[in-house]
Amino acid sequence: MQPTLPLFYTFNFYVFGIVAIIAAVLFVTRRSPVAAAMWLVTTMFALAALYIMMDAQFIGAIQVLVYAGAIMVVFLFVIMLLNLGQPSDVADARGRGWKLVAAAIGVAMLAQIFALTRAHVQPSIPPGYLARQIEYTGVIAPVAGPLFNEYLLAFEVTSVLLLAAVVGAVVLGRRRTAVEDAADAR
Amino acid sequence: MNLAMPSVFDLTQPLQLTAALTPDLVLIIGAMILVVAAAWRPDSAARQRVVGWASIVVTLLAMAAVIYFLIEGYGAGPGPIAVDNYRWMVDIVILLGTLLTLMLAIDDNDRELITAPEMHVLVLLASSGMMLLAAARDLMIVFLGIELMSISVYALAGINRRSIRSAEGALKYFLLGAFSTAFLLYGIALVYGATGATNLEVIGQRAMANGAGGPLFVIGIAMLLIGFGFKVATVPFHMWAPDVYDGSPSPITAYMAATVKAAAFAAFLRAWLEAFPSAFNAWHPAVVGLAIATMVLGNAIGLRQQNIKRMLAYSSIGHAGYLLVALAAGTSQGASALIFYLLIYTLATFGCFAVVSSLTRTGAGTVRLEELAGLWNVRPWTAFGMAVLMLALLGFPIFGGAGFFAKWYVIQAALQSDTPQTLLVVVLVLTTVVSAGYYLYVIRVMFMRPRLEGLALPVRSGGLTRFVLVATVLLLLILGIVPDYVVRLTSAGRPQLRSPARAAPYAVGGGFAQPQPMLRR
Numbered sequence: 001m002q003p004t005l006p007l008f009y010t011f012n013f014y015v016f017g018i019v020a021i022i023a024a025v026l027f028v029t030r031r032s033p034v035a036a037a038m039w040l041v042t043t044m045f046a047l048a049a050l051y052i053m054m055d056a057q058f059i060g061a062i063q064v065l066v067y068a069g070a071i072m073v074v075f076l077f078v079i080m081l082l083n084l085g086q087p088s089d090v091a092d093a094r095g096r097g098w099k100l101v102a103a104a105i106g107v108a109m110l111a112q113i114f115a116l117t118r119a120h121v122q123p124s125i126p127p128g129y130l131a132r133q134i135e136y137t138g139v140i141a142p143v144a145g146p147l148f149n150e151y152l153l154a155f156e157v158t159s160v161l162l163l164a165a166v167v168g169a170v171v172l173g174r175r176r177t178a179v180e181d182a183a184d185a186r
Numbered sequence: 187m188n189l190a191m192p193s194v195f196d197l198t199q200p201l202q203l204t205a206a207l208t209p210d211l212v213l214i215i216g217a218m219i220l221v222v223a224a225a226w227r228p229d230s231a232a233r234q235r236v237v238g239w240a241s242i243v244v245t246l247l248a249m250a251a252v253i254y255f256l257i258e259g260y261g262a263g264p265g266p267i268a269v270d271n272y273r274w275m276v277d278i279v280i281l282l283g284t285l286l287t288l289m290l291a292i293d294d295n296d297r298e299l300i301t302a303p304e305m306h307v308l309v310l311l312a313s314s315g316m317m318l319l320a321a322a323r324d325l326m327i328v329f330l331g332i333e334l335m336s337i338s339v340y341a342l343a344g345i346n347r348r349s350i351r352s353a354e355g356a357l358k359y360f361l362l363g364a365f366s367t368a369f370l371l372y373g374i375a376l377v378y379g380a381t382g383a384t385n386l387e388v389i390g391q392r393a394m395a396n397g398a399g400g401p402l403f404v405i406g407i408a409m410l411l412i413g414f415g416f417k418v419a420t421v422p423f424h425m426w427a428p429d430v431y432d433g434s435p436s437p438i439t440a441y442m443a444a445t446v447k448a449a450a451f452a453a454f455l456r457a458w459l460e461a462f463p464s465a466f467n468a469w470h471p472a473v474v475g476l477a478i479a480t481m482v483l484g485n486a487i488g489l490r491q492q493n494i495k496r497m498l499a500y501s502s503i504g505h506a507g508y509l510l511v512a513l514a515a516g517t518s519q520g521a522s523a524l525i526f527y528l529l530i531y532t533l534a535t536f537g538c539f540a541v542v543s544s545l546t547r548t549g550a551g552t553v554r555l556e557e558l559a560g561l562w563n564v565r566p567w568t569a570f571g572m573a574v575l576m577l578a579l580l581g582f583p584i585f586g587g588a589g590f591f592a593k594w595y596v597i598q599a600a601l602q603s604d605t606p607q608t609l610l611v612v613v614l615v616l617t618t619v620v621s622a623g624y625y626l627y628v629i630r631v632m633f634m635r636p637r638l639e640g641l642a643l644p645v646r647s648g649g650l651t652r653f654v655l656v657a658t659v660l661l662l663l664i665l666g667i668v669p670d671y672v673v674r675l676t677s678a679g680r681p682q683l684r685s686p687a688r689a690a691p692y693a694v695g696g697g698f699a700q701p702q703p704m705l706r707r
């Protein structure tokens with residue numbers, strides 16, 4: 001038994017959903033890396049709006065701050081530092097064959113999503129549970145509780161993972177040392 | 187709060203979870219201290235050696251902690267990690283590989299003038315990821331362990347920044363690794379969607395309760411199989427391996443060929459035995475197919491290689507096939523055979539790469555087979571050691587040391603499984619005969635060919651490299667005569683599968699399974 005949603009809600013859902021899909025399609029089809037990155041930002045914003053409509057305001061805010069904000073800015077920095085701003089054939093090395101393969105995988109995943117929406121999935125939480133939970137504790141605790149209890153180990157291991165990534169990036173990316181220059185001179 | 191160590195850890199308590207992770211924490215904390223120590227002063231060859239030796243000490247401390255836990259025989263309740271002998275035995279194999287890598291790397295860095303002391307820190311970080319993989323009883327921890335291991339190894343593959351081939355190999359490894367990670371994640375997501383859990387035991391129980399599990403579950407397992415297939419380099423997901431192995435510095439190649447493979451296989455086997463036994467009929471044909479393709483193609487292409495690092499790369503692909511045979515048995519006997527094989531394979535691989543490293547000329551990066559010609563005349567002991575190692579990889583009795591027993595136990599496990607894997611055993615034996623084509627060829631070249639005209643004598647290798655060669659050869663020969671003790675140890679190291687009745691309902695993934703107010707503001 002589906003509860004009927006207010007028209008305003010349905011309208012907004014379709015607006016943001018369609019914006020997200022169109023922006024995502026444009027993101028993968030643009031030849032200019034900067035244009036592609038900007039379309040990705042648009043997708044992220046539309047997804048954040050959808051999260052907020054699902055009562056996950058905290059996730060929505062994090063989506064905007066982390067993905068649309070931090071990660072995309074770093075992305076644009078990389079594009080500009082590597083001077084990839086202009087559309088070029090080198091920047092887009094995808095051949096026709098790969099595009100067909102990608103399209104086939106995309107269609108398969110789409111079919112999977114349709115199959116899932118038609119399946120009868122048992123809701124794992126009773127209706128209204130999340131709303132009551134948010135009333136009790138605010139919107140952050142339902143995220144923070146599992147994160148720092150059941151998933152504590154995963155959370156901590158992630159920090160070690162990031163440390164390894166930073167060390168690796170610094171080692172590979174830093175300037176050449178005098179010893180290395182001397183070694184090449186020999 | 188009780189600070190005394192219980193004999194069975196309650197992993198829902200953060201403090202006891204920490205205690206159960208002591209050996210892993212020794213390695214991680216050591217790596218964190220050393221990363222600061224490495225950055226403290228400008229890079230130099232001396233600094234690289236100091237940090238290398240300090241890393242060896244950290245690894246030995248972690249090894250001591252592992253052995254302490256193994257002897258004390260701790261257990262654990264349900265949770266994201268396992269505390270059992272399987273974990274400790276795999277940890278020993280991993281830490282042994284780490285130790286040998288660090289020893290080879292100190293000398294190899296000296297020769298190639300790689301002065302970044304962070305190299306050793308990255309090895310420690312990768313190894314801590316591997317130890318987590320050995321412990322992981324939750325697909326999220328499996329994923330994080332694989333990523334921690336892989337990201338460190340991507341950087342290690344490109345650590346020689348002056349070599350273009352090294353950079354090419356590292357980039358290829360990084361891109362294909364990221365690609366395979368997508369499969370792994372998608373598989374985890376589908377399995378979670380089908381069972382509502384990421385904990386291996388809970389997945390196993392729920393899948394058992396639902397019968398074989400729906401198509402979602404099976405597709406998820408297939409995706410996980412592809413993801414693991416990339417990490418352990420099985421045909422047809424092996425194409426990255428030869429280029430990456432060839433481009434990386436020799437110690438790192440050995441590390442990738444032996445230790446990375448050991449850790450990935452350990453998690454692979456635990457996931458398959460604990461979470462997916464109910465879908466045996468679904469995954470078994472796929473694993474058998476992968477094993478056959480890997481054994482046949484890895485060994486067949488190995489025959490044509492003239493570059494010894496590429497030859498060893500294809501040989502390691504072939505060995506991944508043999509290890510898959512142990513996995514296809516689907517029993518805990520297969521698990522013990524796998525651990526014993528990994529131990530012997532680790533020793534033999536590091537010995538081979540000690541020889542490669544000691545014969546590599548500065549800047550050349552690799553050794554061609556023709557450079558081995560007449561090695562018997564100029565470096566008799568190195569030639570003798572290499573011959574033993576080749577025979578060990580081949581699985582030759584007595585002269586190949588314990589290599590024979592490694593293959594023997596895999597065959598035994600495959601034949602004594604509930605569904606005897608006769609086909610796999612036949613292919614294993616036949617491809618072993620094929621592999622003699624290149625292992626014995628190396629011996630023939632070393633002993634029976636005259637040395638190439640005008641080829642300079644190999645430079646005397648560093649003490650640590652010689653130590654690794656002597657230690658691995660001796661251990662292999664001794665274990666070939668008296669394998670009993672280590673075999674008993676490894677057969678105690680099968681994963682302790684709890685029967686579903688004894689396991690408490692523990693839903694790591696089902697955070698919302700029992701609705702109750704979690705925290706009051």
